[in-house]
Amino acid sequence: MIEGIGVDVVEIARIRRTIDQWSGTFLNRVFTEQEISYAQSKKNPTPHLAARFAVKEAVAKALTTGWSGGFRWKDVEVQNNSSGKPCVILNGHVRELLKGSRILVSISHSENVVIAFAIIEKEAS
Numbered sequence: 136m137i138e139g140i141g142v143d144v145v146e147i148a149r150i151r152r153t154i155d156q157w158s159g160t161f162l163n164r165v166f167t168e169q170e171i172s173y174a175q176s177k178k179n180p181t182p183h184l185a186a187r188f189a190v191k192e193a194v195a196k197a198l199t200t201g202w203s204g205g206f207r208w209k210d211v212e213v214q215n216n217s218s219g220k221p222c223v224i225l226n227g228h229v230r231e232l233l234k235g236s237r238i239l240v241s242i243s244h245s246e247n248v249v250i251a252f253a254i255i256e257k258e259a260s
């Protein structure tokens with residue numbers, strides 16, 4: 136059963152500006168080591184960081200409570216499987232909140248923006 140859906144569009148230039156301004160502080164607060172190293176493995180890392188940012192926002196929207204539940208950006212982590220397909224690993228408070236549910240995500244990049252779509256699905260009991 137679908138419990139929630141969320142979508143987010145992120146301007147790549149906005150993420151680039153934020154990284155330029157805050158550098159490591161922004162990166163380490165928002166992204167896990169694995170997310171950073173995935174992005175850094177690409178020729179142009181910023182769109183991939185922007186995509187991960189969009190996923191976190193999309194999941195927050197799907198939660199309906201948004202980010203008001205006291206959890207952290209890193210509680211929602213994007214990993215890509217061997218074919219490149221993204222999936223979400225939950226940590227901390229969000230993991231507790233979504234026990235018994237799974238998250239499906241999809242990402243797309245264009246030249247200037249990235250978009251992420253998330254679905255929270257209750258697992259069959």
Ligand SMILES: CC(C)(COP(=O)(O)OP(=O)(O)OC[C@H]1O[C@@H](n2cnc3c(N)ncnc32)[C@H](O)[C@@H]1OP(=O)(O)O)[C@@H](O)C(=O)NCCC(=O)NCCS
Binds near residue numbers: 183220244
């Ligand atoms: C995978 C594919 C669909 C990506 O599409 P694209 O138009 O090149 O690029 P987009 O910007 O729209 O999407 C990129 C995102 O797709 C996602 N993606 C990559 N491989 C994927 C896969 N096998 N399944 C689902 N999503 C995938 C990733 O999240 C990626 O962003 P990220 O690297 O920041 O995580 C494309 O490379 C392709 O058609 N490959 C060949 C066929 C294929 O393997 N299809 C897989 C779907 S069944």
